[in-house]
Amino acid sequence: MTAMLSEKPPAGTTAASAERGPSTRRITIGGVARVVGLGLWLVFTLFPLYWIAVTSFKAPGSINRFPLEYWPGEPSLENYRGLFSHSNFGVFLGNSALVALVAGATATLIALFSAYVLARFEFRSKGAVMIAFLLTQMIPAFIALGPLYTMMSDLGMVDNKFGLILVYIAISIPFSTVMLRGFFENVPDALEEAAMIDGCSRLGALFRVLAPVMAPGIVAAFIFNFVNSWNELFLSVVLMHSEENRTIPAALNAFISTFNIDWGSMSAAAVLTILPTMVLFAMASRWIVQGLTAGAVKE
Amino acid sequence: MTTVTADRRRPAARAGGAFPGGRQSAFGRRHALTILAFLAPAIVFVCWFTYYPMLQGARMAFLDWNLWDLTSTPFVGFGNFTTVINDPVFPTVVANSVLWVVGSLVPQFLIGFAIALGLRKRFRFRGVYQALVFFPWAVSGFLIGLLFRWMFNAEFGVINDLLMKVGVIDAPVPWLADPSLAMLSVIVANIWYGVTFFAIMILAALQSVPDEILEAASLDGAGKARQLFSIIIPYISITLYLTVLLRVIWIFNFPDIIYAMTGGGPANQTHIITTWMINYTQQGNYGLASAIGLFVVAFLFVFCAFYLVAMRRSSR
Numbered sequence: 001m002t003a004m005l006s007e008k009p010p011a012g013t014t015a016a017s018a019e020r021g022p023s024t025r026r027i028t029i030g031g032v033a034r035v036v037g038l039g040l041w042l043v044f045t046l047f048p049l050y051w052i053a054v055t056s057f058k059a060p061g062s063i064n065r066f067p068l069e070y071w072p073g074e075p076s077l078e079n080y081r082g083l084f085s086h087s088n089f090g091v092f093l094g095n096s097a098l099v100a101l102v103a104g105a106t107a108t109l110i111a112l113f114s115a116y117v118l119a120r121f122e123f124r125s126k127g128a129v130m131i132a133f134l135l136t137q138m139i140p141a142f143i144a145l146g147p148l149y150t151m152m153s154d155l156g157m158v159d160n161k162f163g164l165i166l167v168y169i170a171i172s173i174p175f176s177t178v179m180l181r182g183f184f185e186n187v188p189d190a191l192e193e194a195a196m197i198d199g200c201s202r203l204g205a206l207f208r209v210l211a212p213v214m215a216p217g218i219v220a221a222f223i224f225n226f227v228n229s230w231n232e233l234f235l236s237v238v239l240m241h242s243e244e245n246r247t248i249p250a251a252l253n254a255f256i257s258t259f260n261i262d263w264g265s266m267s268a269a270a271v272l273t274i275l276p277t278m279v280l281f282a283m284a285s286r287w288i289v290q291g292l293t294a295g296a297v298k299e
Numbered sequence: 300m301t302t303v304t305a306d307r308r309r310p311a312a313r314a315g316g317a318f319p320g321g322r323q324s325a326f327g328r329r330h331a332l333t334i335l336a337f338l339a340p341a342i343v344f345v346c347w348f349t350y351y352p353m354l355q356g357a358r359m360a361f362l363d364w365n366l367w368d369l370t371s372t373p374f375v376g377f378g379n380f381t382t383v384i385n386d387p388v389f390p391t392v393v394a395n396s397v398l399w400v401v402g403s404l405v406p407q408f409l410i411g412f413a414i415a416l417g418l419r420k421r422f423r424f425r426g427v428y429q430a431l432v433f434f435p436w437a438v439s440g441f442l443i444g445l446l447f448r449w450m451f452n453a454e455f456g457v458i459n460d461l462l463m464k465v466g467v468i469d470a471p472v473p474w475l476a477d478p479s480l481a482m483l484s485v486i487v488a489n490i491w492y493g494v495t496f497f498a499i500m501i502l503a504a505l506q507s508v509p510d511e512i513l514e515a516a517s518l519d520g521a522g523k524a525r526q527l528f529s530i531i532i533p534y535i536s537i538t539l540y541l542t543v544l545l546r547v548i549w550i551f552n553f554p555d556i557i558y559a560m561t562g563g564g565p566a567n568q569t570h571i572i573t574t575w576m577i578n579y580t581q582q583g584n585y586g587l588a589s590a591i592g593l594f595v596v597a598f599l600f601v602f603c604a605f606y607l608v609a610m611r612r613s614s615r
Contacts, residue, residue, distance in 0.1 A: 030523065034417045038428065041414055044491065045432050048446045051457050055449065068460045114341035117334050129338065136349050138599060140552045142576050143592030146364065146585030147355030148348070170348030173341050202333060231439030233555065234577070249441055256445065256559070263449055270445060274438050281437035285430045293503035 049274070055267040056080070063264050079268035088243060089251070089269065095161065096230055096247040103165045104226035107172035108180075108218060114173070115180035116206060120189065133174035141171070145238050152239060159241045167235055172225040179224065179291040183217030184210070220287035227277045248273050359589040366583030379590035388567050388575070396571040398482060399557075400550050403489040408543065410490070411497025416527075418498070419505045435492050444559025447488035451475050451560070475561050478568040485557050485569050492556065497542065504538035505531065540610045547606075548599055 055063060059076040062069060083089045118126060148167065149158065157163025191213065192205040200208065211218065233249040240246055246254070252273070255266060281288065360379055364372045383389060414432070418425060435443065450458050453473040462468045474484040508531055516526050532539070554573035557563065563570035563578060570578075572595055579588035 037413060038417045041410070041494070042428065042431060045434060045495075048443075048450060048491070049434060051450060052446050064455050068455065068457060110340045110344065113337040117337040121330060121334055123331075123334055129342070132350075133345065136345060138548050138552075138596075139353055140573055140576065140592050140595050142573065142580060143356035143589055143596075144349065144352035145356070145580055146359055146366065146589065147352040149366070150369075151352060151355075166344075167348050170344040173344055174349075177341060227437060231442070233439065233441045238580075249439060252442070252445065263452075263455075266445065267449065270442055273442060277437040278434060281433060282430045285433045286426070289429070289433075289499050289503070293500060 052267045052270050052274075055263060056271045058264065060264050079264040080272075083265045083268050083272075086265070087251070088246075089248075089272070091244060092246050092248045092251040093272065095245060096249075099161055099165055099168065099247060100226045100229040103168035103172060103229045104222050106165070107169045107225045108176055108222040110169065111173050111176035111180050111221065112206075112211075112218065114177045115184055116210075118177065119181045119184035130178075133177055136171075136174045142234065145234065148235070149238055158239055159245055161240075161245060164236060164239055164247075167239065168229040168232065171232075171235075172228060176221040176225055179221050180214075180217060182291055183214050183221075187213055216284075216287040217291055220284045220291050223280045223284045224288060224291075227280060230273075230277055356585075356589045357593060359585050360593045362586050364584075364586040364589075366585060372586075375586070379586050380594075382587060383590050383594065388570065391567050392570050392572055392575050395482065395567075395569065396551065399486065399489075399571045400547055402482070402486045403493060403550050404543065404546055406490045407493040407497050407546070411494045412501050414494065414498040415501035415505055418502050432498070433495060435495055440492065440553060440555025441559045443488060443492050444485075444556040447484070447491075447556070448475065448560045451484050476565055478565050481561050481565055481569045485560050488556050488560065489550070489553075493546065493550070496546065500538065500542045501535070504535035508534050536614055537610075540606075540614070544603065544606055544610075547602070551595070551599065 054070065054072060056079050057072045057075045057077070058069060058079075059072070059074050060078050060082075062073060114129075118130065152158045152160075152163050152167075155163070157166070187210060192200075192202075192209055195205040195209040196202065231249060232247075233253060236247045236250040237253055240250060248269070252266070252269060255261065255269070361374060361376060362372045363375045363378070418429065438446075450456055451474040453459065453471055453476060456471075456474070458474070459468070459471040463471070472480065474480050512530060512534075513526055516530055521529065551571075552573055554571065554577055557569050557571060557574050558577060561569045563574045572591060576588045576591045576595075579585070579591065
């Protein structure tokens with residue numbers, strides 16, 4: 001990492017170090033504790049992922065056998081094969097991908113507009129709009145489940161992917177607005193002022209000048225929305241009935257409603273569910289962190 | 300990085316002000332139209348699919364509203380609320396909710412703070428480390444519940460196996476079936492999930508503490524502990540207060556892990572208010588569920604009010 005070069009030497013290493021021997025030693029002990037602590041937490045964090053992956057690659061019989069295998073003795077893809085042959089997991093994957101992609105992209109676009117206005121203009125109801133967005137994060141969503149169901153059924157959109165997408169867009173907008181607003185505020189106004197003086201319309205300035213500069217933030221907001229829709233459970237369970245429309249979390253929910261959970265195929269399903277979101281998050285983690293902390297540390 | 304973060308935040312104070320013509324004067328009709336047009340889609344969506352159903356849900360709390368029988372949904376006044384309060388499970392659920400929030404939050408905060416301190420100084424693989432520790436976030440609470448349900452499995456669970464290898468326990472423990480251990484188990488899963496959030500928030504705040512202050516303090520002979528308690532913590536106290544508040548609200552409203560691990564059992568010992576609410580929605584009894592939901596909203600409002608007042612007083 002190039003950044004290592006710019007690191008400042010620890011305070012007082014030069015002149016003061018001679019007479020502050022004990023404090024230098026304390027730093028070393030602290031350094032060891034730091035490495036050990038961070039290391040332990042890393043192991044603790046990654047272990048569940050490791051364990052579910054190992055379970056998914058075990059041959060079906062060897063999951064419930066002692067001694068427990070910490071590495072699959074006879075690695076097998078049987079759990080994955082079973083998942084696709086005994087259930088419609090491929091269909092569920094497709095549904096989740098479609099719903100999360102469309103909802104994530106649309107919500108990000110809509111939030112881009114609202115975030116732009118909230119970052120760049122002053123107007124009287126601005127505070128009210130922000131509070132209204134933030135409040136949605138505070139009220140338990142379950143209170144809306146019943147009415148949402150009757151409303152969607154009146155619209156003929158129960159058990160309908162389009163209906164679910166509309167709801168997911170709505171629940172993604174408030175947070176991505178707050179997040180994108182933080183990114184807008186890091187971009188100087190001069191940029192779009194110049195573009196507009198050069199004859200760009202406001203929309204043109206937003207898409208041709210601002211959007212490219214903010215691309216990482218926009219991608220982060222999209223990934224955040226995608227992952228949230230991909231993971232959403234309760235709305236999907238209530239609004240989708242037929243198996244052909246089921247999303248993955250709802251399918252897993254149906255899995256555990258049976259008395260004997262087949263942990264082999266369950267762990268295979270879990271790995272396939274986690275993998276895409278994990279890759280996306282790892283790619284954009286830096287920007288997601290920036291978006292989150294910009295929104296929260298400021299207010 | 301420290302200075303970069305600090306600089307990045309500064310334009311925020313300025314943004315919104317300097318715009319063609321300044322914010323006060325040239326704020327004509329065209330701007331109003333732009334604002335309206337840009338905000339409209341977001342507001343329409345949020346009102347239509349979030350606020351409207353929520354308000355309807357609030358109304359439902361005063362109706363006998365059951366999904367399986369929608370032919371009659373009579374007005375029952377505060378009937379649902381008294382049913383909820385008089386339910387013998389209610390005190391348990393309230394106590395569990397408090398335990399769930401406090402038991403998860405305190406360790407999350409302490410571990411998250413420690414990790415943030417550890418990550419404050421750059422080291423070679425810090426970026427990689429952050430991306431890896433980030434992992435719990437990509438997973439839904441529901442799936443995390445399933446992961447831990449499998450690990451806490453009484454017969455073939457890896458946690459029993461490891462603890463027996465180390466010699467902490469002699470025989471397998473039925474973590475999720477034992478009423479006295481189930482809450483501990485779901486809280487462990489939640490701690491695992493929530494530390495990242497604290498670590499990230501606190502790390503961002505730590506990076507806003509100017510190095511110069513700490514250097515000056517250390518030249519004046521302040522040790523690391525003294526720097527932490529006398530400089531760093533006061534400096535970032537607002538972020539700490541707000542992060543804790545956000546998390547209290549969020550954990551309170553977060554049933555997913557419990558739902559997946561125990562479903563509120565055994566013997567209601569892990570039911571918190573929101574899993575209890577889910578229980579009623581699964582029975583189709585949205586009237587009772589909404590009444591519980593309104594309790595939650597009311598409680599959170601009162602809590603936030605007290606919290607913010609206390610926060611203002613102590614930071615003065």
